[in-house]
Amino acid sequence: MSNPMHINYGRALMSKKSKDMMDHDYDDFDLEMDEIELDGQPLRSAMALDIFLSFMSILAWVWLALMVVGMGIALYITMIGMIPGFEKLADIPDNVITIWTGVKVIGAIIAILVLQELRKISKTLLRGDPFVPRNASRLRRIWMTVAIGEAVRTALMFMVMLYVWKLDDLNFANSWFGDITGLNSGSKEIPLRWEVWSMVLILIVLAQVFRQGAAMREQEKLTV
Amino acid sequence: MAIRVNLDMILLEKKMSLTELAERVGITLANLSILKTGKARAMRFTTLEALCRELECQPADLLIYEPDEDEAE
Numbered sequence: 681m682s683n684p685m686h687i688n689y690g691r692a693l694m695s696k697k698s699k700d701m702m703d704h705d706y707d708d709f710d711l712e713m714d715e716i717e718l719d720g721q722p723l724r725s726a727m728a729l730d731i732f733l734s735f736m737s738i739l740a741w742v743w744l745a746l747m748v749v750g751m752g753i754a755l756y757i758t759m760i761g762m763i764p765g766f767e768k769l770a771d772i773p774d775n776v777i778t779i780w781t782g783v784k785v786i787g788a789i790i791a792i793l794v795l796q797e798l799r800k801i802s803k804t805l806l807r808g809d810p811f812v813p814r815n816a817s818r819l820r821r822i823w824m825t826v827a828i829g830e831a832v833r834t835a836l837m838f839m840v841m842l843y844v845w846k847l848d849d850l851n852f853a854n855s856w857f858g859d860i861t862g863l864n865s866g867s868k869e870i871p872l873r874w875e876v877w878s879m880v881l882i883l884i885v886l887a888q889v890f891r892q893g894a895a896m897r898e899q900e901k902l903t904v
Numbered sequence: 905m906a907i908r909v910n911l912d913m914i915l916l917e918k919k920m921s922l923t924e925l926a927e928r929v930g931i932t933l934a935n936l937s938i939l940k941t942g943k944a945r946a947m948r949f950t951t952l953e954a955l956c957r958e959l960e961c962q963p964a965d966l967l968i969y970e971p972d973e974d975e976a977e
Contacts, residue, residue, distance in 0.1 A: 899945055899946075902938060902943060902944050902945040902946070903944065903945060903946040903947065903948065904931065904935045904936070904938055904939045904944045904946075904947050904948065904951050
């Protein structure tokens with residue numbers, strides 16, 4: 681038929697109207713776009729994505745907990761003293777390890793924030809109508825979160841670098857710490873991660889495209 | 905919108921309810937309400953065709969141009 685999308689009333693609208701009004705007028709009812717429910721089978725891939733994202737956010741929370749514990753240990757070593765079993769950390773400067781665990785905590789928080797937005801987008805996918813303005817602003821929030829987080833990370837890691845560069849006698853060459861932080865390479869660079877920044881660029885463009893697409897979809901909803 | 909869809913009058917004439925029309929035309933009640941309350945931005949020719957067929961009228965009977973400023977209705 682002419683109408684490809686089968687739209688019916690949301691439950692919220694139904695409750696506003698008493699049953700005996702059903703056959704009469706709908707003059708005074710206000711159409712809320714978000715209350716329109718589209719019935720169509722949600723795609724299997726959308727359901728799989730939703731489950732996967734839920735799983736990932738659980739992982740992110742576990743990761744955050746681990747990193748907070750790690751930062752706590754680092755702070756304890758810095759402020760109070762060595763914990764038995766962590767002697768390996770002794771050859772790393774205190775503030776370096778604290779900042780580094782702080783970077784990890786920030787990374788986990790960003791992952792959680794991004795995953796939250798992604799899950800909300802995924803919910804609209806499940807509903808069968810993802811092209812809504814709210815999703816456009818969610819995409820914008822995602823790239824802003826990633827960009828701010830990456831800027832903070834770069835600044836903190838740069839602080840670590842500066843500190844390490846000043847200490848000539850500090851040798852990370854044989855240390856596990858040098859490996860995982862990338863301080864072993866020895867080259868003096870600002871720790872910019874181009875892959876992250878190009879991802880931010882892609883997200884910016886996608887968010888803009890999505891905003892226009894959502895606006896077009898809004899128009900289409902009012903075409904009968 | 906200066907263009908109004910004159911559904912009320914025709915429905916009264918034909919003694920047909922909005923629900924009945926929706927069923928006959930194959931448009932959901934929600935979409936028909938959008939049309940009737942003047943919230944619609946555009947109308948497909950297929951919709952117009954179906955409405956004219958079921959209401960036995962011409963497009964000119966359905967669409968009214970009112971060049972006034974207040975869009976109360």
